[in-house]
Amino acid sequence: MTYRVFLLSVLVFSMNCNTIIRTDARCVCKQWKLAFECASDWDCAWNSNTKVCEQEECSSIKNQSICSADEGCQFRDGKCENFTKCEDLKGKTINECRLMSTNCRESNGEHCLPNTLERKCDKFINEGECLQGQDGFCLWEDSKCILWSNCQQAKQKTQCQKLPQSCDWSETLKICIQKECSEIDHEYDCIAVQLEPNSHLYKVCEWNHILKQCEQSIPDALTFDTCASNTLQAYHWSSSNASEGFCEQCLSPNVQKPSPKHCLCQSIETQLDCQQNQTCTWRDGSCLEKACYQIDPPQACIQLDHCAWFANACVEFTQCENYKAFSNLECQSINKKCLLSDTLETCTSLNLECNAHKTDDKCNGSKNSKQQLCYWDEKINICQVWTQCSQQQQATYCEFSGACFWNGKCEQIQCSLLNEQSCNHYLAAPDSKQWKYCMLNGETCQDLKSENLSKEECYALSYGISTWTSSECQMCKFPDPDNFTKILTYIGMIIIAML
Ligand SMILES: *[C@@H]1O[C@H](CO)[C@@H](O)[C@H](O)[C@H]1NC(C)=O
Ligand SMILES: *[C@@H]1O[C@H](CO)[C@@H](O)[C@H](O)[C@H]1NC(C)=O
Ligand SMILES: *[C@@H]1O[C@H](CO)[C@@H](O)[C@H](O)[C@H]1NC(C)=O
Ligand SMILES: *[C@@H]1O[C@H](CO)[C@@H](O)[C@H](O)[C@H]1NC(C)=O
Ligand SMILES: *[C@@H]1O[C@H](CO)[C@@H](O)[C@H](O)[C@H]1NC(C)=O
Ligand SMILES: *[C@@H]1O[C@H](CO)[C@@H](O)[C@H](O)[C@H]1NC(C)=O
Numbered sequence: 001m002t003y004r005v006f007l008l009s010v011l012v013f014s015m016n017c018n019t020i021i022r023t024d025a026r027c028v029c030k031q032w033k034l035a036f037e038c039a040s041d042w043d044c045a046w047n048s049n050t051k052v053c054e055q056e057e058c059s060s061i062k063n064q065s066i067c068s069a070d071e072g073c074q075f076r077d078g079k080c081e082n083f084t085k086c087e088d089l090k091g092k093t094i095n096e097c098r099l100m101s102t103n104c105r106e107s108n109g110e111h112c113l114p115n116t117l118e119r120k121c122d123k124f125i126n127e128g129e130c131l132q133g134q135d136g137f138c139l140w141e142d143s144k145c146i147l148w149s150n151c152q153q154a155k156q157k158t159q160c161q162k163l164p165q166s167c168d169w170s171e172t173l174k175i176c177i178q179k180e181c182s183e184i185d186h187e188y189d190c191i192a193v194q195l196e197p198n199s200h201l202y203k204v205c206e207w208n209h210i211l212k213q214c215e216q217s218i219p220d221a222l223t224f225d226t227c228a229s230n231t232l233q234a235y236h237w238s239s240s241n242a243s244e245g246f247c248e249q250c251l252s253p254n255v256q257k258p259s260p261k262h263c264l265c266q267s268i269e270t271q272l273d274c275q276q277n278q279t280c281t282w283r284d285g286s287c288l289e290k291a292c293y294q295i296d297p298p299q300a301c302i303q304l305d306h307c308a309w310f311a312n313a314c315v316e317f318t319q320c321e322n323y324k325a326f327s328n329l330e331c332q333s334i335n336k337k338c339l340l341s342d343t344l345e346t347c348t349s350l351n352l353e354c355n356a357h358k359t360d361d362k363c364n365g366s367k368n369s370k371q372q373l374c375y376w377d378e379k380i381n382i383c384q385v386w387t388q389c390s391q392q393q394q395a396t397y398c399e400f401s402g403a404c405f406w407n408g409k410c411e412q413i414q415c416s417l418l419n420e421q422s423c424n425h426y427l428a429a430p431d432s433k434q435w436k437y438c439m440l441n442g443e444t445c446q447d448l449k450s451e452n453l454s455k456e457e458c459y460a461l462s463y464g465i466s467t468w469t470s471s472e473c474q475m476c477k478f479p480d481p482d483n484f485t486k487i488l489t490y491i492g493m494i495i496i497a498m499l
């Protein structure tokens with residue numbers, strides 16, 4: 001158990017330091033500021049007059065594999081065109097459908113069907129179909145199709161090599177093993193490695209030109225030429241001038257996801273627990289909150305109301321209007337109080353009622369005066385309060401709610417549905433303020449029972465909502481949400497203490 005707690009704290013810690021990145025929120029075309037970053041994203045085209053990276057029209061894409069991989073396009077009758085619906089695509093087999101649109105990996109024998117109707121790996125009965133199911137990449141083994149969850153499951157070299165970003169065939173041991181940056185021999189392969197065959201999480205690699213070897217790296221250390229490629233396009237170069245700027249995350253699910261109330265630094269009594277919150281520091285036997293400028297990863301910075309993550313630094317928050325951004329998610333990743341303003345170029349702290357938003361880009365990701373999220377109902381083109389996961393049609397927004405997860409469609413989270421890496425906490429509904437907590441028991445995720453946790457497990461396994469108090473693991477007492485006086489006084493004390 002202690003061993004797993006250790007591993008788990010390493011994972012939580014390293015996710016905060018961004019040595020492990022999520023690649024499910026890729027940059028969008030207009031975030032690429034360098035022409036070559038734009039050119040390397042096959043959905044996008046650089047407009048050399050305006051020096052802006054634009055979404056490419058489907059009709060100008062000639063290559064079938066590029067066209068069918070683009071969610072907005074479909075390949076039909078030898079042409080790439082705007083995606084309509086799967087039922088319009090005459091594909092008799094799954095493989096025919098896959099080649100027409102990535103949205104339609106299922107067929108009824110006559111035409112294609114949407115991915116929500118896709119079979120899971122264990123439902124495929126032919127080896128030829130056993131590639132990808134609704135649950136992820138599949139593997140053909142013992143005449144059965146199974147979900148591919150770790151590299152060792154692949155018994156043959158040819159199978160192992162189907163997932164070069166994740167697995168590596170060991171010629172000496174004759175087994176398929178998890179790939180590591182250090183085992184990559186060539187500079188052109190030295191990009192990133194996936195933690196498991198179906199994971200969204202990757203380790204970033206970088207070529208060491210002096211030692212001529214591939215090494216594990218962090219996005220902050222990447223240069224303009226490797227920033228986008230080695231993060232699988234989840235990060236971009238922050239400046240349009242390659243000689244200045246830094247490698248910056250486009251959108252971070254970790255940043256925008258709401259998080260429950262965690263133990264405040266001052267309520268933590270042990271050094272071990274204190275060290276695990278990157279906004280806290282242990283000094284003279286007590287746990288204190290750091291000043292904004294001392295906080296490094298954005299995920300930590302944004303936990304504090306009075307700090308803002310802007311231009312790759314944690315700064316004292318001023319007002320939303322002072323920050324430039326072009327989406328609700330981007331504003332939210334600067335400070336949770338901020339939303340996209342009417343100019344669509346800066347943030348604002350004004351919350352409009354959902355139905356006051358007349359366009360989808362102002363609606364998606366916004367919050368009303370009660371801090372409830374809004375969603376765009378495509379059928380009636382109206383912006384509404386989002387009350388149930390199933391109302392959301394978009395994966396990005398689905399996951400950012402804190403209540404839902406994307407599984408081909410947007411579904412309510414329950415502990416039992418979470419895997420080891422996501423087993424932490426969730427909201428009871430998209431518009432709920434009630435947090436539910438989970439913990440790992442062996443490999444399964446179940447509802448949290450703080451009282452069962454030992455001193456070493458208490459903080460880590462409860463994801464920072466419980467702390468060890470003299471003899472037992474207890475949920476922290478949280479200040480009254482409507483009463484900020486205490487917190488403000490406390491922050492004031494810290495600022496004075498810093499001076
Ligand atoms: C289409 O693009 C893929 C992936 O970039 C490439 O491997 C393939 O050779 C291209 N095909 C053609 C006909 O250009
Ligand atoms: C395809 O979609 C784009 C963007 O949504 C739109 O501007 C364009 O007119 C559409 N093209 C056709 C042929 O419908
Ligand atoms: C790019 O940045 C460098 C270093 O700051 C500066 O010397 C150069 O003038 C900049 N180039 C342009 C086109 O702004
Ligand atoms: C870390 O401490 C800060 C300040 O006390 C608190 O607001 C935040 O929620 C904590 N975060 C975690 C993950 O425990
Ligand atoms: C907003 O959400 C709707 C419905 O899910 C979607 O069709 C639309 O593309 C989204 N718009 C933006 C700008 O994200
Ligand atoms: C937690 O402890 C209680 C009583 O000590 C016990 O009945 C229960 O089975 C334990 N639960 C787990 C998940 O270990």
Ligand SMILES: *[C@@H]1O[C@H](CO)[C@@H](O)[C@H](O)[C@H]1NC(C)=O
Pocket residue numbers: 482483484485486
């Ligand atoms: C908020 O907390 C302060 C200090 O604990 C207390 O004096 C004040 O009455 C509280 N205000 C409300 C509205 O509860």
